[in-house]
Amino acid sequence: MTAATGPMLRAYPGDLPLDPPLLTRAVDALVTCDEACTACADACLDEAGVAELTVCIRTCLDCADVSGTAVRVISRRTGYDAEISSSLLAAAVLASRACALECERHAGMHEHCRICAEACRAAEAACRDLLVTVR
Amino acid sequence: MTAATGPMLRAYPGDLPLDPPLLTRAVDALVTCDEACTACADACLDEAGVAELTVCIRTCLDCADVSGTAVRVISRRTGYDAEISSSLLAAAVLASRACALECERHAGMHEHCRICAEACRAAEAACRDLLVTVR
Amino acid sequence: MTAATGPMLRAYPGDLPLDPPLLTRAVDALVTCDEACTACADACLDEAGVAELTVCIRTCLDCADVSGTAVRVISRRTGYDAEISSSLLAAAVLASRACALECERHAGMHEHCRICAEACRAAEAACRDLLVTVR
Amino acid sequence: MTAATGPMLRAYPGDLPLDPPLLTRAVDALVTCDEACTACADACLDEAGVAELTVCIRTCLDCADVSGTAVRVISRRTGYDAEISSSLLAAAVLASRACALECERHAGMHEHCRICAEACRAAEAACRDLLVTVR
Numbered sequence: 001m002t003a004a005t006g007p008m009l010r011a012y013p014g015d016l017p018l019d020p021p022l023l024t025r026a027v028d029a030l031v032t033c034d035e036a037c038t039a040c041a042d043a044c045l046d047e048a049g050v051a052e053l054t055v056c057i058r059t060c061l062d063c064a065d066v067s068g069t070a071v072r073v074i075s076r077r078t079g080y081d082a083e084i085s086s087s088l089l090a091a092a093v094l095a096s097r098a099c100a101l102e103c104e105r106h107a108g109m110h111e112h113c114r115i116c117a118e119a120c121r122a123a124e125a126a127c128r129d130l131l132v133t134v135r
Numbered sequence: 136m137t138a139a140t141g142p143m144l145r146a147y148p149g150d151l152p153l154d155p156p157l158l159t160r161a162v163d164a165l166v167t168c169d170e171a172c173t174a175c176a177d178a179c180l181d182e183a184g185v186a187e188l189t190v191c192i193r194t195c196l197d198c199a200d201v202s203g204t205a206v207r208v209i210s211r212r213t214g215y216d217a218e219i220s221s222s223l224l225a226a227a228v229l230a231s232r233a234c235a236l237e238c239e240r241h242a243g244m245h246e247h248c249r250i251c252a253e254a255c256r257a258a259e260a261a262c263r264d265l266l267v268t269v270r
Numbered sequence: 271m272t273a274a275t276g277p278m279l280r281a282y283p284g285d286l287p288l289d290p291p292l293l294t295r296a297v298d299a300l301v302t303c304d305e306a307c308t309a310c311a312d313a314c315l316d317e318a319g320v321a322e323l324t325v326c327i328r329t330c331l332d333c334a335d336v337s338g339t340a341v342r343v344i345s346r347r348t349g350y351d352a353e354i355s356s357s358l359l360a361a362a363v364l365a366s367r368a369c370a371l372e373c374e375r376h377a378g379m380h381e382h383c384r385i386c387a388e389a390c391r392a393a394e395a396a397c398r399d400l401l402v403t404v405r
Numbered sequence: 406m407t408a409a410t411g412p413m414l415r416a417y418p419g420d421l422p423l424d425p426p427l428l429t430r431a432v433d434a435l436v437t438c439d440e441a442c443t444a445c446a447d448a449c450l451d452e453a454g455v456a457e458l459t460v461c462i463r464t465c466l467d468c469a470d471v472s473g474t475a476v477r478v479i480s481r482r483t484g485y486d487a488e489i490s491s492s493l494l495a496a497a498v499l500a501s502r503a504c505a506l507e508c509e510r511h512a513g514m515h516e517h518c519r520i521c522a523e524a525c526r527a528a529e530a531a532c533r534d535l536l537v538t539v540r
Contacts, residue, residue: 138302
């Protein structure tokens with residue numbers, strides 16, 4: 001967990017539109033997922049078998065971008081819009097599930113894919129759990 | 136239109152999963168929307184009446200982030216995933232519509248909101264038209 | 271040029287810290303560069319000879335990220351900070367020059383590298399010209 | 406610290422161009438800084454005294470964008486380029502120092518500014534320490 005997630009939530013001057021523990025978990029999982037996917041795409045690029053990993057690289061790039069944007073949107077509370085938050089969480093669930101499925105195919109051969117798949121699964125679960133509470 | 140959108144599409148070595156003219160229009164509209172929203176949030180910050188514009192600033196920041204990520208996802212063709220593309224286009228439709236609605240409320244008073252609302256409506260329409268073709 | 275760059279500059283309520291024509295040119299060149307680099311990295315991934323293009327892909331990913339952030343920083347005028355603007359323009363000059371040099375090595379074989387190198391050279395020149403005016 | 410930083414570094418197939426403990430610390434500090442700045446800009450927007458916080462909001466937005474891009478650049482090892490890494494670390498040092506200075510001015514009144522200033526100082530120090538080792 002990053003040191004700032006919980007304290008920043010508590011320091012927000014207004015009402016929080018989302019459940020703080022679920023929101024904290026989603027933010028932290030998405031931040032870790034963004035970072036793991038960025039590093040996994042780069043590690044795949046350096047593998048001798050990069051030609052077998054092009055779909056993995058692309059899915060990692062998408063998942064990193066979607067996770068990073070989802071964190072920003074759910075980290076904002078002013079002028080909260082349930083529809084936009086939901087749509088980003090739904091996109092993050094799809095992107096992290098797709099990336100987990102792809103990385104799991106290579107997890108036996110590449111440790112970076114195994115770690116990345118785990119980070120994606122955690123993000124997928126945290127976003128799903130938060131998504132059902134958004135209204 | 137940026138100088139690169141059409142030529143880069145034509146230079147892609149594989150099959151294009153999406154209709155080139157609709158894709159080009161969506162990429163260009165999202166790029167313009169990202170830029171207009173970033174500049175509008177900043178112009179709102181500089182207005183004497185910034186306290187009345189905080190929801191507008193927040194919605195512009197979300198719309199800029201979502202537009203920027205949607206461009207990246209739909210600009211990638213390798214390992215194309217219709218579900219991820221659709222979810223980002225749907226998020227971009229919602230974010231640009233919300234931002235257009237908010238900016239239109241201030242368009243009579245602030246020229247930057249009028250221009251931004253127009254860029255958001257163009258992005259919303261282009262993403263809707265592309266979204267119905269994604270499969 | 272995107273439709274929003276010039277009009278948004280003129281709609282800003284305060285003084286502009288940077289020369290409008292040079293700023294407009296840099297914003298447009300960086301936006302085009304970001305988009306070209308994102309698409310070139312993806313096109314490289316789809317090439318049969320992807321194993322020869324891994325440095326090109328990485329440099330394109332860096333250049334896209336740096337260009338996108340440089341646009342955001344120089345598009346903001348409120349609370350203008352010459353040091354931060356300069357450092358991002360300097361980073362954009364380095365990233366776009368490195369990407370142009372790498373893409374030029376593949377430009378004879380891959381049209382997407384040729385177009386991307388051209389977009390990078392335009393961004394490098396526009397950022398250099400703006401950078402010398404920042405104070 | 407996110408769960409993925411260290412393990413992903415160790416899973417990289419090639420040589421690491423930067424010192425792993427310093428790199429890990431910089432990545433984690435930048436990730437926390439990006440998140441704190443995004444949340445602080447949003448908390449400032451919700452304050453009754455938002456008109457006094459517009460420079461703070463702008464500096465937080467810049468620092469979040471620069472930190473996020475610096476993480477991505479230093480997280481990539483394939484095709485490592487010392488000049489690009491250095492320029493992003495230098496930009497992150499400037500952006501996080503400027504944001505710390507601005508947030509420290511409001512730290513007595515706003516807890517989110519106090520936490521954000523601390524995250525920015527940690528990022529500034531971690532980037533400085535890594536920067537002197539880049540070659």
